[in-house]
Amino acid sequence: MSILVLAEHNNASLNAATLAVVAAAKAAGDDIHVLVAGSGCGAVAEEAAQVESVSKVLVSDDPAYAHQLAENISTLVAEVGKGYSHILAAATTTGKNVMPRVAALLDVDQISDIVGVDSADTFRRPIYAGNAIATVQSSAPVKVITVRGTAFDNVAATGGTAAVEQVAAAGDAETSAFIGEEMAESDRPELTAAGIVVSGGRGMGNGENFEILYSLADKLGAAVGASRAAVDAGFVPNDMQVGQTGKIVAPELYVAVGISGAIQHLAGMKESKIIVAINKDEEAPIFQVADYGLVADLFEAVPELTGKV
Amino acid sequence: MKVLVAVKRVIDYNVKVRVKADNTDVDLTNVKMAINPFCEIAVEEAVRLKEQGVASEIVVVSMGPKECQEQIRTALALGADRGIQVQTDEKLDSLAVAKLLKAVYEQEKPDLIILGKQAIDSDNNQTGQMLAALAGLPQGTFASEVKVEEGKANVTREVDGGLQTVALNLPAVVTTDLRLNEPRYASLPNIMKAKRKPLDVKTPEDLGVTITSTISLLKVEPPAERQAGIKVGSVDELVEKLKNEAKVI
Numbered sequence: 001m002s003i004l005v006l007a008e009h010n011n012a013s014l015n016a017a018t019l020a021v022v023a024a025a026k027a028a029g030d031d032i033h034v035l036v037a038g039s040g041c042g043a044v045a046e047e048a049a050q051v052e053s054v055s056k057v058l059v060s061d062d063p064a065y066a067h068q069l070a071e072n073i074s075t076l077v078a079e080v081g082k083g084y085s086h087i088l089a090a091a092t093t094t095g096k097n098v099m100p101r102v103a104a105l106l107d108v109d110q111i112s113d114i115v116g117v118d119s120a121d122t123f124r125r126p127i128y129a130g131n132a133i134a135t136v137q138s139s140a141p142v143k144v145i146t147v148r149g150t151a152f153d154n155v156a157a158t159g160g161t162a163a164v165e166q167v168a169a170a171g172d173a174e175t176s177a178f179i180g181e182e183m184a185e186s187d188r189p190e191l192t193a194a195g196i197v198v199s200g201g202r203g204m205g206n207g208e209n210f211e212i213l214y215s216l217a218d219k220l221g222a223a224v225g226a227s228r229a230a231v232d233a234g235f236v237p238n239d240m241q242v243g244q245t246g247k248i249v250a251p252e253l254y255v256a257v258g259i260s261g262a263i264q265h266l267a268g269m270k271e272s273k274i275i276v277a278i279n280k281d282e283e284a285p286i287f288q289v290a291d292y293g294l295v296a297d298l299f300e301a302v303p304e305l306t307g308k309v
Numbered sequence: 310m311k312v313l314v315a316v317k318r319v320i321d322y323n324v325k326v327r328v329k330a331d332n333t334d335v336d337l338t339n340v341k342m343a344i345n346p347f348c349e350i351a352v353e354e355a356v357r358l359k360e361q362g363v364a365s366e367i368v369v370v371s372m373g374p375k376e377c378q379e380q381i382r383t384a385l386a387l388g389a390d391r392g393i394q395v396q397t398d399e400k401l402d403s404l405a406v407a408k409l410l411k412a413v414y415e416q417e418k419p420d421l422i423i424l425g426k427q428a429i430d431s432d433n434n435q436t437g438q439m440l441a442a443l444a445g446l447p448q449g450t451f452a453s454e455v456k457v458e459e460g461k462a463n464v465t466r467e468v469d470g471g472l473q474t475v476a477l478n479l480p481a482v483v484t485t486d487l488r489l490n491e492p493r494y495a496s497l498p499n500i501m502k503a504k505r506k507p508l509d510v511k512t513p514e515d516l517g518v519t520i521t522s523t524i525s526l527l528k529v530e531p532p533a534e535r536q537a538g539i540k541v542g543s544v545d546e547l548v549e550k551l552k553n554e555a556k557v558i
């Protein structure tokens with residue numbers, strides 16, 4: 001049986017999150033097809049056809065899919081996917097929005113946010129903010145799964161030579177409409193793909209003070225994240241939140257600045273290879289997970305660090 | 310306009326769970342339980358819609374054993390009008406919850422259904438989307454703003470790249486993100502009043518739903534523990550360690 005991977009993209013290029021999903025698919029089976037649903041998304045299909053281990057790319061190009069509205073995409077994915085053994089997507093906000101609908105349309109349970117594939121029907125996933133790892137087995141005829149990207153090594157983006165096939169669109173549900181979006185513009189690397197992440201918490205005090213983190217990040221070629229407290233206080237926008245209910249990151253180096261280390265925050269970053277904590281409170285729980293802890297005032301330590309790296 | 314809110318009883322978010330020694334599940338004996346934080350935000354949003362004169366009635370529903378009536382009472386104390394408990398002691402996966410909610414939706418015919426975006430125990434983030442699919446409704450997931458006007462709900466969603474706004478025909482399903490609102494505290498008089506608000510108990514049989522699951526839990530283990538590292542005495546020492554020991558910069 002074959003595995004269907006739902007491509008994540010913006011109609012212009014393939015999101016690297018898809019490469020980790022293909023890696024997870026490889027662990028569950030070997031004939032991997034990628035579905036690209038979008039509008040004017042031919043370039044994405046070309047890109048997907050070059051991804052390592054992909055044997056076929058299915059494209060459904062229709063205005064109904066321009067903004068990945070779940071009402072429209074889910075009927076297509078369920079229709080195309082019902083003959084497959086597995087349907088996989090990234091556990092991004094797009095995947096999380098669409099896949100449970102697909103599962104419900106196919107009358108099967110969904111397995112969310114897997115971090116390991118033990119066999120074609122057995123998967124590991126974190127529960128309780130990562131404080132426990134559940135191993136679950138699925139007897140569903142089609143296994144609908146979202147994949148935590150940081151847990152799998154991306155397959156190569158090139159080297160494959162898959163055939164590209166068109167599939168008919170499944171129509172517009174006409175129950176929802178896209179109104180607009182405000183996307184963060186940044187020259188820094190994307191948070192979930194960056195090799196180094198520098199994050200600030202409530203200890204930053206205000207939004208302007210984040211400038212000292214941006215300087216450090218730019219020196220290191222890092223992405224910038226934040227705790228929920230910093231986002232709630234309006235210091236920085238929501239797309240920067242790291243944690244149980246924000247983004248999950250696992251960079252080579254994570255620098256937590258003015259962050260206390262609540263379990264909900266740790267859930268989003270504790271798989272990082274090296275963790276550095278800068279906090280003036282030596283009792284802060286973040287030090288329990290940090291490889292290198294520096295008890296210091298961040299307003300002194302961060303500029304000094306920027307000068308020395 | 311009638312609003313249906315789904316609330317789930319979960320471990321209190323301040324509690325750090327432990328895995329049972331035999332690795333069959335997490336240990337919830339004597340652990341403090343509470344209303345799922347995202348569900349609390351869902352209740353608050355419904356109450357605000359009622360205060361704005363947009364909503365006329367708020368019905369809250371929870372599926373599970375008798376104890377989940379406590380969370381229904383909490384929601385009633387926050388301002389919901391009546392409650393429904395769907396009594397079951399069985400393990401419910403999201404699809405089963407969604408099927409029960411669909412049956413309640415068909416009986417109650419609300420114009421808006423608000424759920425939490427995820428429950429902090431299983432962290433599934435599925436139920437609202439599944440309900441929407443089963444009932445053929447549009448969905449606004451991870452909402453940070455909801456405006457109801459002229460038969461539509463305009464929902465601003467927190468997505469990976471920023472914010473997205475969609476317009477949904479009513480009836481619609483909305484799932485809440487953290488920044489939708491800040492829930493109020495229930496006052497003592499409201500807690501007392503909540504005890505007298507109506508709370509119906511139904512069973513899955515009453516709703517014509519058979520609970521099944523295609524997922525079996527094989528084991529639950531603690532995550533790999535991180536070793537606490539060292540404290541460095543200065544920025545210079547930190548830079549030295551990052552360069553020469555960790556080799557990450």
Ligand SMILES: Cc1cc2nc3c(=O)[nH]c(=O)nc-3n(C[C@H](O)[C@H](O)[C@H](O)COP(=O)(O)OP(=O)(O)OC[C@H]3O[C@@H](n4cnc5c(N)ncnc54)[C@H](O)[C@@H]3O)c2cc1C
Nearest residue numbers: 201202203227228229243244245246258259260265280298
């Ligand atoms: C359902 C739910 C979901 C949640 N999801 C998330 C999530 O996804 N991500 C997340 O991050 N949180 C999440 N939270 C919130 C979490 O519980 C914490 O409240 C939050 O992480 C705290 O952020 P913080 O560490 O920045 O703030 P605080 O806990 O207030 O810590 C600030 C730290 O800064 C230090 N500090 C202050 N000034 C200085 C200075 N000058 N120099 C050095 N250090 C300084 C202090 O010592 C302190 O340790 C969630 C909570 C709930 C209930």
Ligand SMILES: Cc1cc2nc3c(=O)[nH]c(=O)nc-3n(C[C@H](O)[C@H](O)[C@H](O)COP(=O)(O)OP(=O)(O)OC[C@H]3O[C@@H](n4cnc5c(N)ncnc54)[C@H](O)[C@@H]3O)c2cc1C
Nearest residue numbers: 315316317371372402403424425427428431433434435436
């Ligand atoms: C690996 C695994 C093991 C499990 N083990 C057990 C177990 O041992 N015992 C057991 O009882 N259950 C168990 N469950 C079921 C689990 O605790 C949830 O009840 C189920 O997955 C429902 O989905 P959710 O809470 O994850 O939904 P999510 O999709 O994360 O929740 C979103 C929202 O749906 C609504 N919602 C969810 N559940 C309810 C509810 N019951 N009533 C009202 N509204 C609700 C709430 O508004 C909530 O905010 C297990 C699930 C998994 C995946």
